[in-house]
Amino acid sequence: MAEMARVIQQEHGSVEGTLLSITAEAVRLIPGADHAGITLVVRNHRIESRGATDELPRRxxxxxxxxxxxxxxxxxxxxxxxxxxxxxxxDRWPQFAPAASEAGVRSMLTFRLYTHHDHLGALNLYSDAVHGFDDADDDVGVLLATHAALALVAAEQEHNFESALATRDVIGQAKGIIMERYDLRADAAFAMLVRLSQDWHTPVTDLATKIARREPE
Structure with missing residues (x-):
């Protein structure tokens, strides 16, 4: 488990890299697991299939x-x-279970990932054998899911922070272009950017990106 934590930590800051490390370590640490994936459930029961070790979890x-x-x-x-x-x-899922069995799933073990309130998830383990998991696998899976959730939250927070910095930078660039072109102060340039965003029904960040990427006339 200590080695797993070190491996996941190496991917810190990359959400997808973190997810792939989690599933790879699940297959390595749990003998019964032949495949692994992470399912994120978002609004309206929409599913995002992430970090799959192969095609089976996605199917x-x-x-x-x-x-x-x-x-x-x-x-x-x-x-x-x-x-x-x-x-x-x-027989708990009369529509899903037969289709999953036909897809090649013989047994399965899932663990809740505690991320945040509107973005829930599960770590899913798949075995190519019937009764592929035992009590020991369940115990390791609980510990793995706990470490995985912490690593996932940390990676998402860093990703959001970096996105926020990038957004601030591009808005700053757009403001600078407007200030220079129209001889405005910073607050007036930002007010113009917001007004144009509203008039054109375009998010401020998208509009700022277009302005910042435009070559000087």
């Missing part, structure tokens, strides 16, 4: 979104974790 996420049911939804909204010992005999 399963697509099935869950299409049917509106499955272990990921139960993990996010009802339970801290969900175990599916034999997908072919599973």
């Amino acid at each position: 399963v996420d697509a099935l869950q979104e299409a049917t509106g049911q499955g272990p990921c939804f139960d993990t996010v909204w009802k339970h801290h974790s969900v175990s599916v010992p034999d997908m072919a005999r599973e």
Whole structure:
């Protein structure tokens, strides 16, 4: 687990890199896990399939979104974790389970990721064998999901911070161009930028980007 934490820390700042490290470490640390992926559930039960080790987790996420049911939804909204010992005999999700079994899932283990209130998620482990997971795998999975959630939140916060800095910079560049072109003070230039944004129904950041990238006439 200490080695896993170090590996994930190396990807700090890259959300996608963090997710890929989490799933790779899940497959490495849990013997029964042949595949892994992270499902993020956003507004209106829309699913984002992230950090998949291969195509199988993405196919399963697509099935869950299409049917509106499955272990990921139960993990996010009802339970801290969900175990599916034999997908072919599973009856909790009558539309999802047969399709997942046909896609190649034999057993599955999911863990809730505690991120933030409007962006929930689950760490999903898949086995190519029926009854592919045991109690020890469940214990390791809980610890892994806890570390994963912390790393994911940290990476998202750093990404948001960097995006905010980039937004501030591009608005500053656009203000500078307007100030020079129209001989305005900084506050008047920003007011013009906001007014143009409203008149053209364009977000301030998008408009600022267009202005900042425009070559001088």
